[in-house]
Amino acid sequence: MTTTLDRVRTNALRALIPPPRLNLANWIESEMRLPEGVSATPGRVRLWPFQRGIADAISDPGIERVTLMKSVRVGLSTLISATVASYVANEPSPILVLLPTEDDARDFVVSDLEPIFEATPACAGLLSDDSEEGGRNTLMSRRFAGGSLKVVAAKSPRNLRRHNVRILLMDEIDAMESTAEGNPLTLAVNRTLSFGNRKIICGSTPTDDLTSNVARLYAQSDQRVFEVPCPSCGTFAEILWRHIEWERGRPETAAFRCPHCEDLIEERHKPAMIAAGTWRATQPEVQGHVGFKLNALVSTLANASWGKLAAEFLAAKGQPDQLQTFVNTILAETWRETADDLDETNLAARAEPFGLEAIPTEVLFLTVGVDVQDDRFELTYLGHTREDTVLILGSSVIWGRPTDDSSWAELDDALKATWPHPNGGTLRVDATFIDSGDGGVTDQVYAFAKPRLSRRVFAIKGVGGFARPIIERSQAKNITLILVGVDSAKAQLMSRLKHGTGIRFSASLDARFYEELTSERRVVRYSRGRPVRRFERIPGRRAEALDSTTYGIAARQMISTNPDQREAELGTAGIVRPVVRRAPPRPGSLPAYRI
Numbered sequence: 001m002t003t004t005l006d007r008v009r010t011n012a013l014r015a016l017i018p019p020p021r022l023n024l025a026n027w028i029e030s031e032m033r034l035p036e037g038v039s040a041t042p043g044r045v046r047l048w049p050f051q052r053g054i055a056d057a058i059s060d061p062g063i064e065r066v067t068l069m070k071s072v073r074v075g076l077s078t079l080i081s082a083t084v085a086s087y088v089a090n091e092p093s094p095i096l097v098l099l100p101t102e103d104d105a106r107d108f109v110v111s112d113l114e115p116i117f118e119a120t121p122a123c124a125g126l127l128s129d130d131s132e133e134g135g136r137n138t139l140m141s142r143r144f145a146g147g148s149l150k151v152v153a154a155k156s157p158r159n160l161r162r163h164n165v166r167i168l169l170m171d172e173i174d175a176m177e178s179t180a181e182g183n184p185l186t187l188a189v190n191r192t193l194s195f196g197n198r199k200i201i202c203g204s205t206p207t208d209d210l211t212s213n214v215a216r217l218y219a220q221s222d223q224r225v226f227e228v229p230c231p232s233c234g235t236f237a238e239i240l241w242r243h244i245e246w247e248r249g250r251p252e253t254a255a256f257r258c259p260h261c262e263d264l265i266e267e268r269h270k271p272a273m274i275a276a277g278t279w280r281a282t283q284p285e286v287q288g289h290v291g292f293k294l295n296a297l298v299s300t301l302a303n304a305s306w307g308k309l310a311a312e313f314l315a316a317k318g319q320p321d322q323l324q325t326f327v328n329t330i331l332a333e334t335w336r337e338t339a340d341d342l343d344e345t346n347l348a349a350r351a352e353p354f355g356l357e358a359i360p361t362e363v364l365f366l367t368v369g370v371d372v373q374d375d376r377f378e379l380t381y382l383g384h385t386r387e388d389t390v391l392i393l394g395s396s397v398i399w400g401r402p403t404d405d406s407s408w409a410e411l412d413d414a415l416k417a418t419w420p421h422p423n424g425g426t427l428r429v430d431a432t433f434i435d436s437g438d439g440g441v442t443d444q445v446y447a448f449a450k451p452r453l454s455r456r457v458f459a460i461k462g463v464g465g466f467a468r469p470i471i472e473r474s475q476a477k478n479i480t481l482i483l484v485g486v487d488s489a490k491a492q493l494m495s496r497l498k499h500g501t502g503i504r505f506s507a508s509l510d511a512r513f514y515e516e517l518t519s520e521r522r523v524v525r526y527s528r529g530r531p532v533r534r535f536e537r538i539p540g541r542r543a544e545a546l547d548s549t550t551y552g553i554a555a556r557q558m559i560s561t562n563p564d565q566r567e568a569e570l571g572t573a574g575i576v577r578p579v580v581r582r583a584p585p586r587p588g589s590l591p592a593y594r595i
Helices: 004-016 024-031 049-058 076-090 102-119 184-190 213-219 267-275 306-316 320-329 344-348 405-415 442-455 486-499 511-517 544-558 563-570
Strands: 065-070 094-099 141-144 147-153 167-171 199-204 224-229 236-238 244-247 250-257 278-281 289-294 365-372 376-384 390-399 418-420 426-428 431-435 457-463 471-473 481-485 503-505 520-527 530-537
Touching (some): 049 267, 049 278, 065 213, 076 167, 102 147, 244 306, 250 267, 250 306, 344 511, 365 544, 431 442, 481 486, 481 544, 486 503, 511 544
Parallel strands (some): 094 147, 431 457
Antiparallel strands (some): 141 147, 224 236, 224 278, 365 376
């Protein structure tokens, strides 16, 4: 019987025999094929110069760690899949791929890995399912000659205990959070300790400056940047956002201002510049840990032209939450938040003369967030514009215990109310989120929401974690329950409140509402040695307005009506918009949160 000590000895002996040096970039270009549906350019793979540099580092036996601080639109996800394929085909080893969630892990195998293996002749059949022969394989756990492949979710770190691996790949590590069992990144790295020739590859788009996993690892590496030559002076420089300029009101004219000769370089020169580019280590004294930082400004894809990125920036800069997405996913930079210094008096001073009885023309949709208390329901009514600006139209309280049928009847009447729209039509509540988190009334909330799903009345439960999506469908059987990522939702709400954009207030709101809206602060605390963001309540304050507003903003994502269609409906005087009878969303079909 093989013991743990035997396995450690075997792995140690393997480490003494270095594998043959394989040029990963050459193998990818000569052997790999991308199928239809996986890539916009199916067929033989052609690497960009910046991808070749990363591939060279991955296949270099003298480099133990590779960290990728990356943007979108630069093809690094395909490079991760290609790395797995290369090790399976050429250097069989125990391999572990760590992704944030079970859905991510399943999608990686089904949508990326399996199609690539099927389309690549050198890999065809290597991950075939032999469950009938020995029952050893599952969708995310495969064995092959000389090695194995495990694809594991960071949310289930207990799955890491059973595996010792030589090759560890971790993607989107900034979406991974510590659990009661510890930091999944640390747990995964510990599974490689018995291999002297281990390889640890991790990548992610960065997130928050104080808590970003990939930014912390990149800072420990040799910190490489991709530099390109200027067509005018020949000097190499990294293309950064501050070097991109365009004529006022004409983002399509965006061009690169060389930081050395200050010539303005047009987009048409970019392909040649990228082809001649090279990686430079800014911390060359660091050995064994290579770090790459890459933004979308170097991408030659049509949807990553400087003009298109400039237009995206102009659309995002007025909304702090959208701007953060641009900074993280396009520029590959961390987002640095200023202190949460919200003041209820300053917010109240921004109130405007509108409300439920005087709804502004630009409001097209109406949602309600309901916070359930022991003796009342707290309701916040929110209007939503075409641009997703939120107008807090009013708040109300329904007094009565949630265990009494009369209280729910009064809530039902409130949610059936209609209001005249200035264009002549009528607005009614499009979607409602009711908090079921209080265990004492959970069943009552479910019972109320279930027969009203056609009116988009949903029972919801708040779940913590800044990496969670704003909304997702619960996997619980026999109930329709929406999980709201309250930390993510509150972070975006706080950003709007601080910057004064994307949110407006009715003059009908009282001082209590503003005090409750500003009742929490985002802080950073240390847990198991790592900085962790969380919201903390200011002592002595209640938070019903904050919670119900957060639910109402999240409820907007349950409305699929096109703004043009709604605008036309509201422009028809005297016609009350009928309630559209739709089946509730299927599991996995919830729309993505618009930021």
